Amino acid sequence: MAPLHPAPIHPILAARPARVLSIAGSDPSGGAGIQADLKSITAAGGYGMAVITALTAQNTQGVSDVHTPDPAFLTAQLRAVSSDVVIDSVKTGMLATAEIIAAVSDWCEENSPKVLVVDPVMVATSGDRLLDPDAEAEMRAFARRATVVTPNIGELAVLVGQEPARTADVALAQARRWASETGVAVIVKTGHLTNSPVATNYAVLPDGTTHAAPAARLATTNTHGTGCSLSSALATRLGSGDPLPVALTWATDWLNEAINHGAALEVGQGNGPVDHSYRARRLASAANTRPWFAQLPSELNAPEDLPQTANAPAPTASQAAGPWTRALWNAGWQTWDAIARCGFVRGLTAGSLPEEQFRFYLGQDALYLADYSRALAALGSRALNADDGVFWAQSAIGAIVGERELHTTWLGGVFPGEEGPVTSHYTSFLLASVLGEQYAVGVAAVLPCFWLYAETGALVPDVGEDHPYAAWLRTYGAPEFAEEAEHAIALVERAMEAASPADRSRAARAFLFACRHELEFFEQSTRLASESSQQ
Numbered sequence: 001m002a003p004l005h006p007a008p009i010h011p012i013l014a015a016r017p018a019r020v021l022s023i024a025g026s027d028p029s030g031g032a033g034i035q036a037d038l039k040s041i042t043a044a045g046g047y048g049m050a051v052i053t054a055l056t057a058q059n060t061q062g063v064s065d066v067h068t069p070d071p072a073f074l075t076a077q078l079r080a081v082s083s084d085v086v087i088d089s090v091k092t093g094m095l096a097t098a099e100i101i102a103a104v105s106d107w108c109e110e111n112s113p114k115v116l117v118v119d120p121v122m123v124a125t126s127g128d129r130l131l132d133p134d135a136e137a138e139m140r141a142f143a144r145r146a147t148v149v150t151p152n153i154g155e156l157a158v159l160v161g162q163e164p165a166r167t168a169d170v171a172l173a174q175a176r177r178w179a180s181e182t183g184v185a186v187i188v189k190t191g192h193l194t195n196s197p198v199a200t201n202y203a204v205l206p207d208g209t210t211h212a213a214p215a216a217r218l219a220t221t222n223t224h225g226t227g228c229s230l231s232s233a234l235a236t237r238l239g240s241g242d243p244l245p246v247a248l249t250w251a252t253d254w255l256n257e258a259i260n261h262g263a264a265l266e267v268g269q270g271n272g273p274v275d276h277s278y279r280a281r282r283l284a285s286a287a288n289t290r291p292w293f294a295q296l297p298s299e300l301n302a303p304e305d306l307p308q309t310a311n312a313p314a315p316t317a318s319q320a321a322g323p324w325t326r327a328l329w330n331a332g333w334q335t336w337d338a339i340a341r342c343g344f345v346r347g348l349t350a351g352s353l354p355e356e357q358f359r360f361y362l363g364q365d366a367l368y369l370a371d372y373s374r375a376l377a378a379l380g381s382r383a384l385n386a387d388d389g390v391f392w393a394q395s396a397i398g399a400i401v402g403e404r405e406l407h408t409t410w411l412g413g414v415f416p417g418e419e420g421p422v423t424s425h426y427t428s429f430l431l432a433s434v435l436g437e438q439y440a441v442g443v444a445a446v447l448p449c450f451w452l453y454a455e456t457g458a459l460v461p462d463v464g465e466d467h468p469y470a471a472w473l474r475t476y477g478a479p480e481f482a483e484e485a486e487h488a489i490a491l492v493e494r495a496m497e498a499a500s501p502a503d504r505s506r507a508a509r510a511f512l513f514a515c516r517h518e519l520e521f522f523e524q525s526t527r528l529a530s531e532s533s534q535q
Contacts, residue, residue, distance in 0.1 A: 018239035024093030025054035031273025032225030060268025089239025123154030216350035222262030299501035303327035317458035
């Protein structure tokens with residue numbers, strides 16, 4: 001059996017990416033097989049290589065023909081690559097015949113891959129058998145060579161010689177039995193076994209230890225090639241040095257995002273492919289240094305002077321207090337919409353957000369609140385009247401005391417020592433806006449933290465006690481928080497009305513920048529490298 005925990009290498013900062021070989025069939029429509037494997041390997045930070053086991057004529061609606069090369073030519077492909085390239089990880093997919101499986105097995109015997117991920121393509125999702133009995137027997141033997149196997153529920157049943165599981169508990173029991181017997185880890189994919197809002201992949205280790213990688217369930221038909229893509233990404237992360245639980249969490253989270261955006265590709269008329277490169281494009285966009293907003297007019301004499309978003313909906317939880325705050329909401333709505341749709345908020349709402357990402361967010365939020373409370377306290381001393389000053393002062397106390405209790409509960413009182421760059425930029429912006437600008441600019445800068453959180457909370461459906469983030473979600477969905485946000489909105493409306501046209505322009509700019517900082521703050525945890533990758 002290939003080792004489960006190769007030496008850790010940072011997938012981005014290392015001298016080279018993991019060199020990953022996929023041994024699988026082709027899909028000319030690009031959604032599955034070798035084509036999906038190479039896209040997945042690249043997305044996961046590796047250098048992809050491919051040995052073709054079968055040529056298919058297929059598209060998103062099905063397979064119409066298959067041509068398999070002579071096993072001797074398959075062996076020639078394998079030896080050509082391995083005689084020249086050091087291979088860090090191998091993934092196998094469609095091995096259509098007993099002779100092909102035997103050829104790949106013999107090559108593995110000769111080369112002892114450091115990591116071998118076997119996707120035992122034996123049973124279609126529909127339940128149809130894809131291999132003849134001799135090939136199935138060969139695959140069951142070959143799977144014992146693996147570091148990890150990634151069967152679907154039907155294939156897991158073939159491996160253990162039982163009926164397909166109908167519940168996640170039965171599938172996990174089958175995986176534990178087989179992993180213990182063979183010394184090979186098993187990935188159990190339970191998405192088809194439950195209708196819960198969360199679909200979970202499990203890594204079952206030979207010692208019986210089980211690690212869960214949850215993801216939000218998605219209503220989509222863009223699932224063509226998901227098995228290929230998951231196993232290829234997993235092989236890449238293992239080849240890069242991630243332990244199996246970390247690798248599975250990364251691959252599951254990445255694939256969920258790719259599935260969620262697959263429909264936008266508009267590829268095919270059947271079960272479409274996933275968008276393998278969506279995350280890469282998202283991160284490239286986040287790194288874009290182009291200014292976030294077009295330059296605003298230097299003076300705002302009327303709310304209509306602000307650029308407006310056509311057909312922007314009204315707020316749900318906390319309404320605008322007048323024409324100025326209505327114009328601010330409308331001008332910033334595209335950013336608010338991006339927050340509502342971003343992967344962090346979607347995963348937090350579904351309960352599928354990886355715990356590492358949530359804890360990172362909480363730690364940064366705890367640090368953020370220290371400076372945010374300073375900004376609110378400073379506004380209290382500069383308010384237009386005593387009542388407004390009391391509101392800002394009480395909000396400062398709430399930020400540093402009330403909300404921090406949630407952080408202490410979740411983090412056990414252990415907070416990170418340093419702000420991350422996204423947090424630092426946001427807090428520096430807030431303090432500069434409050435301490436170095438006119439009052440109207442300061443209140444506009446702090447408003448999104450009230451308003452956008454209230455709106456996010458309003459989107460969250462009622463969650464049960466079993467929801468992992470129930471306490472956090474209920475805090476921002478509470479009517480009291482929406483009322484506090486409406487009070488802040490009213491104060492901003494009055495400040496904008498009293499401000500000079502030039503100060504209104506600077507205040508509107510501060511509001512829009514703070515909205516964008518909120519989006520970046522939410523999304524920063526989805527840009528984390530795995531802990532093992534930072535060693």
